[in-house]
Amino acid sequence: MxxxxxxxxxxxxxxxxxxxxxxxxxxxxxxxxxxxxxxxDKKKQILGAVVSAEEIDAMSPAQINEFYAKRISSTVVDINGNEISSVEAEKVEIAKDYKKPADKRQYPVFMFHAEGQPDAVESYIFPLYGAGLWDAIWGYLALETDMNTIAGITLAHAGETPGLGARITEGGVQERYIGKKIFDESGELVAVQMQKGEGKDYSGEEHKVDGMSGATITGTGVNNMLKAYLGHYETYIKSKSSSQAVAGL
Known part of the structure; x- marks a missing residue:
């Protein structure tokens, strides 16, 4: 009907x-x-810059939250290194901020503290964000308290090619950055550059790491991301480096 x-x-x-x-x-x-x-997931990525993936994977979500609360503190700064006390670092959306001019963004800083010593900072962790071959790439880079030596890095991507650019998530690739320097002997920020091709030994080079075969554009994206975001944090990094030097006198 x-x-x-x-x-x-x-x-x-x-x-x-x-x-x-x-x-x-x-x-x-x-x-x-x-x-x-x-x-x-954000906490896992932040911790991934200073804690091994195996250790993080062995934790339950509750244990990760507890570990993060005990070992991580945070602040937010502007491009001039001034702290923004009204903003919570964990709530800053890096991807959304990335669309703004660099001098209008908010820059979170995460401090990793020594176990049982809440006043002792072991490393400073800085978010990174940029563009790979196909889509966004991002990560977190940890600096030792000399504010020059890389203590660790975690990298992620939205759509890089499996087996090629997507290898930036592999522990073996990320470990290449540990111990590298971001400033040269004159104090100029040079960051660390992933090289074209793969299989060369850069252990004696403070500002170079081996590349990934067939992933030159992704590697260039990582290089640009590191140089850009470390540049945005440079004033803060240098202020902390100076204060650490004064404290050591």
């Missing part, structure tokens, strides 16, 4: 309302869980 136009319209309207309510309810239920998962 053919239904009237009025029946079809009413039925469609009711179905739309019911589906809308169901979607809204599902979103409200799952929303907090999704936010918790995002926050946990």
């Amino acid at each position: 053919q239904q009237s136009n009025t029946y079809i319209i009413v039925f469609s309207a009711v179905l739309t309302i019911v589906l809308g309510l169901l979607l809204s309810g599902t979103s409200q239920v799952l929303g907090p869980m999704q936010q918790e998962a995002i926050a946990l």
Whole structure:
């Protein structure tokens, strides 16, 4: 039997309302869980710059949250190194800020503290963000308290090629940065450059690391990202370096 136009319209309207309510309810239920998962992933990435992947993988979400709370403190600075006390570092959205001019962004800094010594900072962790071959790349770089030596780095990507640019997530690639320097002997920020090709020994080079075969553009993206974001943090880094030197006198 053919239904009237009025029946079809009413039925469609009711179905739309019911589906809308169901979607809204599902979103409200799952929303907090999704936010918790995002926050946990960010903590894992931050810790990944100073803690081995194996150690992090061995922790439960509750243990990660507890470890982070005990060992990490944070602040936010502007491009001139001035602290912004009204902003919580963990809530700064680096990807969204990346779209703003560099002098308008907020720059989180995370401090990794010695176990059982909340006043003793072991390293400073800085977020990174940039562009790879196909999509965004990002990460966290840790500096030792000399504010020059890389203590560790974690890198991630949104869509680099598996087996090529996507290798930036591999521990073996990231370990190449440990012990490298970001300033040269004159105090100029030169960062660390991933080289083209793979298989060469750069152990004697303070500002170079071996590259990834077939992933030159991704490697260039990582180089640009490091140089840019370390440049944004340079004033803060140098101020901390000076204060550390004074404290050591």
